[in-house]
Amino acid sequence: MKDTQRPPHIDYIPAEPRHPDSWGPHPRKKMLMTPLVVALGGLLAYFTVVAMVVVLPTTTFDPPPSPNNLALTEIQEYGRRLYLSNGCIYCHSGFVRPQDVAAGQYYLYPRIAEPGDYVASDQSPNMFGSERTGPDLSESGGFHPDDWHIAHYKNPRSVTPISLMPSFEFLSTDQAASLIAFTQSRQGKLGAIRTQHQLNMKQLILAEQNLSQTLQADYKIGYPGSDNLANLMMMERGYWFESNPLPVTQENLLRGREIFQQRCIGCHGTRGDGEGVALNFLNPPPAAFSEPDDAAHGSDTSPGTYYWRILRGVPGTAMENFGTRLSVEDIWRVVLFLKTIPNGGLTKTPTPDMYVAWVGYPQLFTWANCFYPESLATTNPEVTYSDNSPPGVGDVAAMVEQGSVNPEYAVILYMVENGKIPCGADDPNTSALDIVNAAAQRPTEGYARMGVSQLQFIPAELIPADQYGQGWLEKVWTKPMPTQDPPPN
Ligand code: HEC
Ligand code: HEC
Known part of the structure; x- marks a missing residue:
């Protein structure tokens, strides 16, 4: 290597610039940020934050109890x-x-x-x-x-x-x-x-299930059975005869089945027969979807009524409200899928030809005319509306109005007390309006009212023994739960 390629040697830059002797000592020699200063400053910052975030709010923030406040028992x-x-x-x-x-x-x-x-x-x-x-x-x-x-x-x-x-x-x-x-x-x-609403619905549904078998029978007797009527009363009537907006494709059915297996089999069972592992812990028990006859003709098994109950749940029963967890499309898909269960949708790959279409039965539409308000006039030519039918019967808007008569309770209480179905064969002239008006005029303050126990209005012979509260809890909590359903065949 030749000498000429080396960089020129620079020897005149001092390692540290000099400063005139008249200047004071170098700053490093007179340190302001001593450990003590750092510690005190840190503590000051810390206590300022504590004062603002902890002391100030706890001493000055004192909101009055809200009207909703309720002390714990x-x-x-x-x-x-x-x-x-x-x-x-x-x-x-x-x-x-x-x-x-x-x-x-x-x-x-x-x-x-x-x-x-x-x-x-x-x-x-x-x-x-x-x-x-x-x-x-x-x-x-x-x-x-x-x-x-x-x-x-x-x-x-x-x-x-x-x-x-x-x-x-x-x-x-x-x-x-x-x-x-x-x-x-x-x-x-x-x-x-x-919580009281859940309990009221449970009391009413269980009492209704103790009515005679004749009253509970559905389309076979020509009008909705008491059980189905209770269900229909829970939902907005616009859904009663609504059809499924999605086509019956294999893709939709498979997605529906996936949802059913992820969320529904614990209660409704791996065969869809209502015998899931949770069965013995639930009262009323989960519904069965396995009968093709019911799926086609039941009063409360149209796609719209299934959709409504999956969306909002069935108060008083363990049937959950999936509106916060499933999309609208996914609920309609699972509704499509439910209608393949009678033909083996859970045991074989579901295909469109397994789908049971809901057709209803003629008397159902006649019956519905008793309850259908003008605002919900439907495309189904069988269903008109009744002048007797007040807006709000069976509608959520009416259900949530506090202190007013709950038409859903009123109609179930009517069946329980009178042993007949409103607008049914025994009683063709009872209109929904009559029932609700009668309920509103009952002298007892709590009759058919939200938040007030309905047990007091149920005839003693219809109240099932030991079905509520601590007695029921003791019976089931100590019982072992099956760990797994038998797999489908
Ligand atoms: C925690 C238990 C539980 C779970 C989970 C559950 N259900 Fe239910 N379901 C019930 C019970 C109990 C009933 C019966 C309600 C009654 O007596 O009216 C019911 C009723 C229904 C009905 C009305 C059927 C009829 O003919 O009356 C539909 C539809 C339904 N469930 C669909 C579903 C779907 C779909 C899922 C899953 C996304 C699901 N359920 C999850 C317990 C459950
Ligand atoms: C490891 C996390 C975890 C712990 C610990 C836990 N949970 Fe949960 N909890 C969940 C998840 C996830 C869900 C939603 C799925 C489900 O319904 O089980 C849930 C659901 C719930 C729900 C139903 C909420 C709803 O809106 O449906 C209740 C009530 C609940 N838990 C109460 C409790 C109580 C009480 C305890 C303690 C005894 C507890 N959880 C401990 C994770 C937990």
Whole structure:
């Protein structure tokens, strides 16, 4: 290598610039940021934040209890402690964000939680978990009936086959009861009204199921049976005769089957016969979809009525409200699929030729005219509307109006008390309006009213023994749950 290729050697740049002697000592020699200064500054910043975030709010933020606030009972208070000690808080949050309100439309009484809901001393400190591994529970009061919770705490997979929630089977009966009472207390008074609504519906449905077999028979006697009538009264009448907007394609059927296996088999069974693992824990029991005859002619088995019940659930029964979890299309797909079950849709690959089309029966349409209001005039030429039929009977709008007569209760109570079907063969002249008016004029304050126990109005002989509350809980909580359904043939 030649010398000429080397860079020229530079020797005149000093390692550190000199400074005139008149300047003071170098800054490094007179350090301002001493460890003490850093520590004090850090503490000052820390305490300022603590004062703003912790001290100020706790001393100055004192919202009045909201009108919805309801103090916990002793048993709910115990449930709250179990909720904390069993780690439920790690997976569930307890407050509603404004962006969750859209999901709330499928609840009765949707609303956003407000600070005043949580100020009672028994709710303090708040247990707002931040994880949403499971659903937010701030509004869970009355979202499910007690029997659903029993099966769910025993084994979450029994009611939600895809659930990752652990089993709480190890709790004692009293502990399970307290945890259920606490879950049902969420959202104060609104939660309590919903919970009472669940109980009322259960009482009415069970009483109705104790009516004579003749009254329960469906199209075979020429008008909707009592069970189907109770179901029809729960939904908006626009859905009664609605057909499925989706075509019967194999793709739709396969997606429907997938949903059924992910979410429905725990209750409705791997064969769709209503005998899932949760069967013995639920009262009333899950419906069976296996009879082609019912699927084609039943009063409450049209695609629209199936859709409505999957969307909103069936209050008083464990049938869930899937409106927050399934898309509209997916609900219609599972409705398509249900109609292949009688022809083996669950045991073989479902194909369009297995589909049982719903046709209804002539007397059903005659009967429906008793209840169909003008606003819901339908494309079905058999169905006109009745002048006697008040807007609101069977509509959700009427159901949620607090303090007013609930037409759904009124109609079921009518069947239970009189032993006949309104507008049925025995009683062709009873109109829905008569029933609701009569109910409204009943002297007793609570008759057919939301939030007031309906048990007092049910004739004693129709009340099934030991079907509610602690007695029922004790009976089923101690029972082992089958771990697996036999696989379909
Ligand atoms: C590992 C996480 C996890 C833990 C711990 C957990 N859950 Fe859950 N929970 C879930 C998931 C996921 C779901 C949704 C699926 C299902 O219904 O099981 C759920 C659902 C629920 C529901 C039904 C909510 C709804 O809107 O349908 C309730 C009520 C509930 N859990 C209560 C509890 C209670 C009480 C505890 C403690 C005893 C608990 N959970 C512990 C994950 C968890
Ligand atoms: C936790 C148990 C449970 C789960 C899960 C469940 N159901 Fe149900 N379902 C019931 C019960 C109980 C009834 C009976 C209600 C009654 O007595 O009116 C029912 C009734 C129904 C009905 C009305 C049937 C009729 O002829 O009366 C339909 C439709 C239905 N379920 C569909 C579904 C679908 C689809 C799924 C899954 C996406 C599902 N269910 C999940 C318990 C359940």
